[in-house]
Amino acid sequence: MKVRITLTEETLGTSPSNEELLATYIASKAPTDELTAQEVAAIKAQSAEDRVTIFPRLADGRPFIYDYQIKGMLKDSCKALAKAGKAGYAGGKACAALKAYKQAIDGLIFVSPREIPYDMHGMRMGYCERPLRASTPMGERVSIAKSESVPAGSTIELEFTLLDPSLEQMVRECLDYGTLRGIGGWRNSGKGRYTWEEIK
Numbered sequence: 001m002k003v004r005i006t007l008t009e010e011t012l013g014t015s016p017s018n019e020e021l022l023a024t025y026i027a028s029k030a031p032t033d034e035l036t037a038q039e040v041a042a043i044k045a046q047s048a049e050d051r052v053t054i055f056p057r058l059a060d061g062r063p064f065i066y067d068y069q070i071k072g073m074l075k076d077s078c079k080a081l082a083k084a085g086k087a088g089y090a091g092g093k094a095c096a097a098l099k100a101y102k103q104a105i106d107g108l109i110f111v112s113p114r115e116i117p118y119d120m121h122g123m124r125m126g127y128c129e130r131p132l133r134a135s136t137p138m139g140e141r142v143s144i145a146k147s148e149s150v151p152a153g154s155t156i157e158l159e160f161t162l163l164d165p166s167l168e169q170m171v172r173e174c175l176d177y178g179t180l181r182g183i184g185g186w187r188n189s190g191k192g193r194y195t196w197e198e199i200k
Contacts, residue, residue, distance in 0.1 A: 001160040001168060002199045003175065005183070011154075011192035012128055012147035012185030013055040013063070053147040053185060055125075056115070063118050063125065063150055065184075067111040070158060073183050074105050077174035080181070091176060094169040101170075109171065110161040123151045130186065147185055157199065 055063030078101045081089070085096025098104060128149045134141045160171055175196045182192030 001162065001171065002157070003160065003196055004155055004157050004199050005175075005178075005194045005196045006155045007150065007152045007192065007194050008179075009182065009191055009193040010126070010128065010149040010151050011183055011194075012149050013053045014069075014147075014185045015054050015056055017052045017054045052127075053145075055118075055148055055150065058115060058117055062120075063148070064115045065118070065156065067114050067116065067158075069183075070111045070116070071105055071109065073178065074109065074171065074174045075102055077177040077181060078105065078170060081173055081177055091173055094173050098167075098170055104164070104167060104170075108163040108167060110163075112159050112161065116156050116158050118150045118154045118156055120150060120154045123153060125150055128186070128191070130189075149191075150184075 056066070058064055078095045078098065081092035081095035082098070082101065083092075083096075085092025085094075095101065126149045127146055129144055129146045132143050132145045134143075162168055162171070178192075178194055178196070180193065181187055182190065183194065184192040186192075
């Protein structure tokens with residue numbers, strides 16, 4: 001199943017620009033030392049600021065998203081749609097019917113390529129700054145978060161390999177949900193919303 005996603009809202013980078021922090025985080029998640037080194041190498045600090053989140057880059061400088069981030073989006077979407085489907089939402093029936101959705105997504109759905117580049121069609125990346133509020137024992141705290149952004153109108157193309165063909169409808173529901181929920185950072189604000197189409 002080959003898909004093209006077209007952003008209708010900008011999407012935000014989620015990788016920390018601080019390489020030491022990134023290496024520690026990836027090392028805790030990566031299955032092998034080789035993958036850890038590859039992912040850290042894909043991110044060169046784009047800013048001297050530690051609190052900026054960025055996109056990893058291909059050798060030619062294009063920003064990209066990893067295949068596992070798409071699988072993470074599927075899990076997030078399937079969890080929400082399962083609840084909605086059980087409550088009667090027609091667009092979540094396949095997700096509601098799926099038991100052990102995390103195992104199904106991890107073991108039966110594969111996304112390629114590993115590094116999925118954004119085609120910005122001649123547009124330029126920007127930045128999104130927003131306040132972050134937190135309640136702490138010391139009282140309310142406000143800080144500013146800054147993220148690289150890929151502009152609306154950018155596209156990515158990817159392929160799903162489904163070892164169980166019955167999962168196709170669930171994948172379609174999750175992709176449809178992304179038109180509301182989005183992909184990337186700060187999705188609760190509407191960032192990263194998109195349209196999608198199947199391509200050959």
